[in-house]
Amino acid sequence: MEDVPLLLPPEVGRGLGDLLAFLEEKGAELWVFLRERDGRAEPVLARLKRATIRTVPDLHAKGIFTERVVLTGSANLLWSSVHRNVESVSLWLHGKPGALTAVREVIPGL
Secondary structure (H helix, E strand, O other): OOOOEOOOOOOOOOEHHHHHHHHHHOOOOOEEEEOOOOOOOHHHHOOOOOOEEEEOOOOOOOEEEOOOEEEEEOOOOOHHHHHOOOOOEEEEEOOOOOHHHHHHHHOOOO
């Protein structure tokens, strides 16, 4: 995960860290699962005040889960995945009670 530049409304900011911090400020419950904490993720993670951050050995799954929406796919949260690579993603609405329930359904063992 890097602080990838994104096309966001000006009030949100310009990068992944801005988006996650904005969502947290608006009351979203954030869970971040990483295979490892390397230096690329720290600028994003440092901005999060209430997020639950977990490392999971051998994790390769990728996704963004909210209380209503699930986005999964091959893309890493890196500049090259967002702006250069050809990636596959799926987006759907779920009716589960909370984001963590959806995570556990899509990524067994968490």
